[in-house]
Amino acid sequence: MSKQITGNYTYEVYPSADTLNKTDNDLLTAAKRAILNAYAPYSGFNVGAAVLLDDGTIVTGNNQENAAYPSGLCAERVAVFYASSQHPAKKIVAIGISATSRDQSINVPVPPCGACRQALAEYEIKFETPIRLIMGGESGEVFISPSISNLLPLLFSSKNLGK
Numbered sequence: 063m064s065k066q067i068t069g070n071y072t073y074e075v076y077p078s079a080d081t082l083n084k085t086d087n088d089l090l091t092a093a094k095r096a097i098l099n100a101y102a103p104y105s106g107f108n109v110g111a112a113v114l115l116d117d118g119t120i121v122t123g124n125n126q127e128n129a130a131y132p133s134g135l136c137a138e139r140v141a142v143f144y145a146s147s148q149h150p151a152k153k154i155v156a157i158g159i160s161a162t163s164r165d166q167s168i169n170v171p172v173p174p175c176g177a178c179r180q181a182l183a184e185y186e187i188k189f190e191t192p193i194r195l196i197m198g199g200e201s202g203e204v205f206i207s208p209s210i211s212n213l214l215p216l217l218f219s220s221k222n223l224g225k
C-alpha cells in the first residue's frame with residue numbers, strides 16, 4: 063500500500079526586464095554587470111549573480127572556472143557564499159541571475175543549477191525567509207520564483223541530519 067505525493071511549483075513570466083519593478087530590475091542589472099568579471103574560458107558561458115540583503119546591500123559574484131573542470135564554481139554560489147561570509151547576520155532576500163555566451167545570444171532566462179538551488183535553500187531555511195529569484199537572459203523574458211524551495215521539492219536539509 064503506498065500513497066502518492068504530488069508537488070507544485072510556480073513562477074511568474076515577465077515579457078522583458080523593463081516590465082519588472084525597480085528592486086527586481088536593479089538586482090538583475092547588477093547581475094548583468096557582474097557577468098563582466100566572470101572567468102569562464104572553458105565554457106564561454108559567463109554568468110553573473112547579485113544577492114540582495116535585507117538592509118539593501120547588493121553582493122555580486124560570477125562563475126569561476128578551472129582547468130580541472132569540477133573545481134570551478136557557479137556564479138550563484140560565489141555570490142551567496144561571499145554574502146554569507148561578509149554579512150552572516152543579514153537576511154538574503156533575493157538573487158538575480160543573468161548570463162552571456164561567446165557562442166550564442168542568451169534570450170531565455172538562466173535558472174540556477176540543482177547544486178546552487180541546494181546551496182541557496184540553506185539560507186532560506188537559516189533565515190526563515192524566502193529568497194526571491196529573478197532569472198534573466200541578455201534579453202527576452204524574465205522568470206521570477208517567489209522562493210528557492212519552490213524550485214527544489216523534497217530538498218535535503220539540516221532536518222535530515224537531525225538538527
Ligand code: THU
Nearest residue numbers: 105107109125136137173174175
Ligand atoms: N553556471 C553558473 O554559473 N550558473 C548557473 O546557473 C548555470 C551554470 C556556470 C558553470 C560553468 O562555469 C558554466 O556556467 C557552464 O555550465
